[in-house]
Amino acid sequence: MSAFLDTIQSAAGNDGQQSALVSGLFSIFLIVTAIVYVAVILFLLWAVFRRRRGESREGALRSILVGWVGVTAMILAGLTIATWLYDRELAFAANTPALEIEITANQWWWDVRYADDEASDIFRTANELHLPVGVPAHITLRSNDVIHSFWVPNLAGKQDMIPGRENDISITPLREGVYRSQCAEFCGLQHARMALDVTVESRQAFAAWRAAQLRPAAAPPNRLAQLGQAIVTGRQCSSCHTVAGTSASGQVAPDLTHFASRRTIAAGTLMMNRANIAAWIADPQAPKPGNNMPKVTLNAEELRAVTAYLESLR
Amino acid sequence: MSAKMSPSDHLRDGPDFTGEPLHEALCKTWSREPGLWGWLSTTDHKEVGRRYIVTAFVFLILGGILALLIRAQLATPESGLIDPDRYNQIFTMHGTTMMFLFAVPVMDAMAVFLIPLMLGTRNIAFPRLNAFSYFVYLAGGILLWVAFVLNVGPDAGWFSYVPLAGPEFSPGKRVDVWAQMVTFTEIAALAVAVEITATILKQRAPGMTLARMPLFVWAMLVVSLMVIFSMPAVTLASGMLLSDRLVGTHFFNSFEYGDSLLWQHLFWFFGHPEVYIIFLPATGFVSEIVQTFSRRSIIGYSAVVLALVGTGLLAFGLWVHHMFATGLPRLGYAFYTAASMAVSIPAGIQIFCWIATIWDGRPRFQVPMLWVIGFIITFVIGGLTGVMLASVPLDLQLHDTFFVVAHFHYVLIGGAVFPLLGAITYWFPKFTGRLMSEGTGKLSFWLAFIGFQVAFFPMHFLGIMGMPRRVYTYQEGLGWDTLNLVSTIGAFAFALALVIFLGNALVSMRSGREADANPWGASGLEWAAASPPAPYNHAHIPAVDSRTPLWDHEEALPVMHGLRVEERELVVTTVIEAKPDLRDPSAEPTIWPFVSSLAVTAMFVSSIFTPWAVVVGAIPVAAALTAWFWPKDNKVTPEPVIE
Numbered sequence: 014m015s016a017f018l019d020t021i022q023s024a025a026g027n028d029g030q031q032s033a034l035v036s037g038l039f040s041i042f043l044i045v046t047a048i049v050y051v052a053v054i055l056f057l058l059w060a061v062f063r064r065r066r067g068e069s070r071e072g073a074l075r076s077i078l079v080g081w082v083g084v085t086a087m088i089l090a091g092l093t094i095a096t097w098l099y100d101r102e103l104a105f106a107a108n109t110p111a112l113e114i115e116i117t118a119n120q121w122w123w124d125v126r127y128a129d130d131e132a133s134d135i136f137r138t139a140n141e142l143h144l145p146v147g148v149p150a151h152i153t154l155r156s157n158d159v160i161h162s163f164w165v166p167n168l169a170g171k172q173d174m175i176p177g178r179e180n181d182i183s184i185t186p187l188r189e190g191v192y193r194s195q196c197a198e199f200c201g202l203q204h205a206r207m208a209l210d211v212t213v214e215s216r217q218a219f220a221a222w223r224a225a226q227l228r229p230a231a232a233p234p235n236r237l238a239q240l241g242q243a244i245v246t247g248r249q250c251s252s253c254h255t256v257a258g259t260s261a262s263g264q265v266a267p268d269l270t271h272f273a274s275r276r277t278i279a280a281g282t283l284m285m286n287r288a289n290i291a292a293w294i295a296d297p298q299a300p301k302p303g304n305n306m307p308k309v310t311l312n313a314e315e316l317r318a319v320t321a322y323l324e325s326l327r
Numbered sequence: 328m329s330a331k332m333s334p335s336d337h338l339r340d341g342p343d344f345t346g347e348p349l350h351e352a353l354c355k356t357w358s359r360e361p362g363l364w365g366w367l368s369t370t371d372h373k374e375v376g377r378r379y380i381v382t383a384f385v386f387l388i389l390g391g392i393l394a395l396l397i398r399a400q401l402a403t404p405e406s407g408l409i410d411p412d413r414y415n416q417i418f419t420m421h422g423t424t425m426m427f428l429f430a431v432p433v434m435d436a437m438a439v440f441l442i443p444l445m446l447g448t449r450n451i452a453f454p455r456l457n458a459f460s461y462f463v464y465l466a467g468g469i470l471l472w473v474a475f476v477l478n479v480g481p482d483a484g485w486f487s488y489v490p491l492a493g494p495e496f497s498p499g500k501r502v503d504v505w506a507q508m509v510t511f512t513e514i515a516a517l518a519v520a521v522e523i524t525a526t527i528l529k530q531r532a533p534g535m536t537l538a539r540m541p542l543f544v545w546a547m548l549v550v551s552l553m554v555i556f557s558m559p560a561v562t563l564a565s566g567m568l569l570s571d572r573l574v575g576t577h578f579f580n581s582f583e584y585g586d587s588l589l590w591q592h593l594f595w596f597f598g599h600p601e602v603y604i605i606f607l608p609a610t611g612f613v614s615e616i617v618q619t620f621s622r623r624s625i626i627g628y629s630a631v632v633l634a635l636v637g638t639g640l641l642a643f644g645l646w647v648h649h650m651f652a653t654g655l656p657r658l659g660y661a662f663y664t665a666a667s668m669a670v671s672i673p674a675g676i677q678i679f680c681w682i683a684t685i686w687d688g689r690p691r692f693q694v695p696m697l698w699v700i701g702f703i704i705t706f707v708i709g710g711l712t713g714v715m716l717a718s719v720p721l722d723l724q725l726h727d728t729f730f731v732v733a734h735f736h737y738v739l740i741g742g743a744v745f746p747l748l749g750a751i752t753y754w755f756p757k758f759t760g761r762l763m764s765e766g767t768g769k770l771s772f773w774l775a776f777i778g779f780q781v782a783f784f785p786m787h788f789l790g791i792m793g794m795p796r797r798v799y800t801y802q803e804g805l806g807w808d809t810l811n812l813v814s815t816i817g818a819f820a821f822a823l824a825l826v827i828f829l830g831n832a833l834v835s836m837r838s839g840r841e842a843d844a845n846p847w848g849a850s851g852l853e854w855a856a857a858s859p860p861a862p863y864n865h866a867h868i869p870a871v872d873s874r875t876p877l878w879d880h881e882e883a884l885p886v887m888h889g890l891r892v893e894e895r896e897l898v899v900t901t902v903i904e905a906k907p908d909l910r911d912p913s914a915e916p917t918i919w920p921f922v923s924s925l926a927v928t929a930m931f932v933s934s935i936f937t938p939w940a941v942v943v944g945a946i947p948v949a950a951a952l953t954a955w956f957w958p959k960d961n962k963v964t965p966e967p968v969i970e
Contacts (some may be wrong), residue, residue: 019805020792024724035720042721046711053678053707060686061700074626074683078676085675089714090667096664096718103720104657120496159491160587161651162727165795170723173652175588176490177581180654193805197727197795199484200653201491202411205798281802302411 111214229258241322376440467511621688698749709737730790781817
C-alpha cells in the first residue's frame with residue numbers, strides 16, 4: 014500500500030505479523046472487487062452508448078445472466094475460502110505467546126498490566142504499551158464500565174472490551190516504531206480522547222524499559238519536587254492514583270509511578286511536557302471535559318511543586 | 328371480464344354507468360369532508376401517503392442539517408465548533424433520524440401512496456390503521472426532536488449499545504426518549520407492513536397473478552414480511568432497555584447475570600434486515616424506472632423476484648457481521664462471512680437484469696433514469712466494500728472506522744436515496760398532477776452525484792488510515808486533515824443539490840408542466856389513473872392479463888364492472904391467481920385513529936417519567952380503540968359476487 018496511507022495509526026502499515034496478513038488479504042479483495050467493478054461499469058457503458066439495432070437479444074442476455082450468477086458465486090466462494098484460510102493463519106500466528114499483558118479499559122483511559130509468574134515481576138502502567146519486536150504478545154482485554162475496543166491498526170485488527178466478558182488478542186510486532194492506537198467503540202463523552210501509545214522496540218530496549226518500570230518511583234530530586242510529593246500523597250491525588258514506593262496507592266485512576274516517561278498525558282490528550290502537565294493539573298476538565306479527574310484547587314506554588322514532582326517520575 | 332350484476336337496488340359501475348356521472352358519484356362516495364376535521368379523519372391512502380412522504384422529507388432535511396454540522400466540526404482537526412456533549416447528541420440524532428424517521432418511513436410512504444394505484448384497487452387495506460400509523464410516526468418524530476431542542480437528545484449512538492445506554496452510564500432521560508421513539512416508529516412500521524401485505528395479497532386487480540405483479544410490488548411484499556419478522560426484535564430490545572432503565576430490571580446488566588451482548592444480537596437481528604428494508608423498495612423503484620425508460624419489459628423478471636425473496640431470507644442470517652469484534656467463536660463467524668458474501672449474489676442478479684434491460688431496450692435518459700445510472704455506479708462500490716467487510720480479518724481492521732461510514736453511505740444514499748429521488752421525479756405527476764422541471768432536475772442530479780463522491784469516497788482512505796467513527800475531533804498530524812476537509816466540501820455540495828431538488832419539487836408542484844395520465848409512456852396500472860388520481864383511484868377496476876397492461880392495451884384497458892358506487896367498496900381477489908372473490912367494504916373516514924394516536928402518545932411519553940403511566944394511560948387508549956372499533960349496524964346484506 015502506498016506510503017501516503019502509512020502513518021503511525023494506519024491499517025495500511027504492515028508493522029505486525031497480523032496486520033501484514035490482513036493487508037495481504039485486503040490486496041486480494043481489492044484486486045478482485047476492482048475487476049468486478051470495472052466489468053460492471055463497462056457493461057453499463059456499453060448498454061448506454063451502444064448503437065441500437067432492431068431486434069431484441071433477450072434470449073442471449075438471459076443465458077449470460079446464468080453465467081454471471083455462476084461467476085459471481087465462484088468469486089464469492091473464492092473470497093470466502095481466502096477469508097477462512099487467512100483467519101486460520103491468524104489463529105495459528107497466536108499460538109506461542111511469550112509475553113502476557115492484561116489491558117482493562119475505563120472511561121476514558123487504559124489500564125495496562127504486564128503479567129508474570131513472579132509476583133515481583135508484575136507491574137502496571139497506563140495509556141502506553143511497550144512491545145519487544147518479533148515477540149508474540151498475548152493481551153487479555155477487559156472493561157470496567159462500558160464497551161470499548163482495542164485496536165492498534167499498524168499491528169493487528171481490533172477486539173472489543175466488554176464488561177463481564179474477557180476477550181483476547183495476539184500481536185507479533187515486526188517493525189520498531191511508535192504507533193498510535195485509539196478506542197474504536199463509541200464509549201461516551203470522551204471517546205475521541207482515548208488513545209494508547211504503543212512503542213515497539215528492540216528486545217534490549219524493552220528489557221531496559223521493563224526493568225525501569227519494575228522499580229518504584231524515583232525519590233524527589235529537589236525541594237520543590239519534595240513538596241509536590243507531599244501534596245500528591247497528602248491531598249486527594251492519592252485516593253485514586255498509585256505512585257509505587259510512596260503512600261499513594263489509589264487503584265481507580267492511571268498508575269503514575271513512571272508518569273513522565275510516557276509520550277502523552279490523559280490517554281493521548283496532551284503531549285508530555287512541563288507546560289501540559291501544569292495545564293492538566295490546573296484544570297483537567299478543560300482539555301478533556303467530563304473525565305473523572307476532579308479539579309483540585311492548588312495555589313501557584315503548589316501547582317509548580319506537583320508539576321515538578323510529576324515531571325521527575327521517569 | 329365484465330361481471331354479472333347480481334340483482335339488487337344498489338347503484339353499480341358498468342358500461343351504462345361510466346364517464347362523468349360515474350366520476351361524480353364516486354367522488355361523492357370517496358371524498359372526505361373538507362377542513363381540518365376531514366384532514367384529521369381521512370382514510371384516503373393517497374392523502375396519508377403524501378403527508379407521510381412530506382414528513383419524511385422534513386426529517387431528511389433535519390437529519391441533513393445535522394450531517395452538515397458533523398462535517399463542519401470534522402473539517403479541521405481539534406475544532407472547537409461543537410462541544411463533545413452536543414456532538415454526541417448530533418451524531419446520534421443524525422443516525423436515528425435518518426434510519427427511523429426518514430429511510431424506513433419514506434419507503435413505507437411511497438408504498439402507501441403507490442401500491443393501491445399499482446394494484447388497481449380503490450384504497451389500501453385497513454385504511455384507518457394507515458391513518459393511525461402516520462400520526463404515531465409523527466408523534467415519535469416530534470418527541471425525539473423536541474427532546475433534542477431541549478438538550479435531552481439521545482447521545483449513546485443510534486444503536487444505543489448497553490451498558491453505555493443503560494441506567495448507570497446514561498442517567499437522565501436522553502436514552503429513554505430514544506427508546507420510546509423507537510416504539511413509536513415500530514408501531515407505525517408494523518402497521519404499514521400489515522396493510523401493505525394484506526393489500527398486495529388480497530386486493531390486486533383481477534387477473535394480476537403473483538407472476539404479473541410489478542416489481543416494486545414484489546419488493547414491498549418482501550419488505551413488509553421482513554418488517555413483520557424483524558421489528559419485534561428491536562421492539563423487545565427497546566422495551567427491555569426501558570425496563571432496565573425505568574423499572575430496575577437487569578436484562579443487560581452483566582454484573583447481575585444479564586448480558587450486554589444480548590442487546591447487540593437483538594438490535595442487529597432487526598438492524599441488518601432494516602438495511603434491506605430500506606434498500607429493497609429502492610430496487611423496486613429502479614426496476615420500474617428502468618422498464619419505463621428502456622421502453623421494454625424487464626429482462627429476467629423471475630430472476631429479479633427470486634433475488635428479492637433471496638435477499639429477504641438471507642438478510643436474517645447476517646446480523647453477526649456487525650459483531651465480528653465482540654469475540655464470539657470463530658467457527659460461528661465463518662458462517663456469517665459466507666452468508667454476508669452470499670447476499671451479493673441476488674444484488675448482482677438485479678444489477679445485471681437492469682443493465683441488460685437498458686442494453687436491450689431503447690433507453691431515454693431523462694432525470695429518473697439518470698438517478699438510476701448514478702445509483703448503479705455508486706451502489707456497486709458500496710456493495711463491493713460490503714464484500715470486504717464480510718471478511719472477518721478485514722472487518723477487524725475496518726470495523727467502526729470511516730471506511731464503514733463510507734460503505735454504508737454508498738449503500739444507503741447511493742443505493743436508496745438516489746433511486747428514491749428518481750422515484751419522486753418519476754411519480755411526481757401522480758403526487759401533484761405536474762411534472763418536475765427536467766433542466767433543474769439534471770442540475771440537481773449531477774451536483775448530487777459529484778458532491779456525494781467527493782464527500783464519501785475520501786472516507787475509505789480515512790478508515791484505512793485508522794480514523795475511528797463517532798469521534799468529535801481528531802488530532803493534527805495523523806494524515807486525516809486534507810481528506811476530512813475535502814469530504815466536508817463534498818458534503819456541502821451534496822446538500823446544495825438536495826436543496827435544488829426540493830426547490831424544484833416545490834416550484835413544480837405549483838407551476839410545473841401539467842401531466843396527463845401517463846406522461847412517461849409507462850406500463851403500470853397507476854398510469855391508468857388520472858394525474859393526480861381521483862379519490863377513488865380507477866373509475867372501473869382494471870382487469871389484467873399481462874405484466875405490462877398499459878403497453879399491451881394501448882386503446883382501452885379491459886375493466887371489471889359491478890362495484891357499488893354509493894358505498895365504499897372494493898374487490899377482494901384470491902392470493903395467487905387474483906381471481907375476484909368478494910366485494911368488501913372499505914372503511915369510512917373517522918376521527919378515532921387520530922384520537923387513538925393522541926392517547927397512545929400520551930401513554931408512551933408519560934411512561935418515560937413513570938411506569939404507572941402504562942397502567943393509567945391504557946384507559947384512554949382502550950376507550951379510543953373501543954370507539955374506533957365500535958360495531959356498525961350493517962344494513963347491507965353480503966352478496967356473492969362475480970364469476
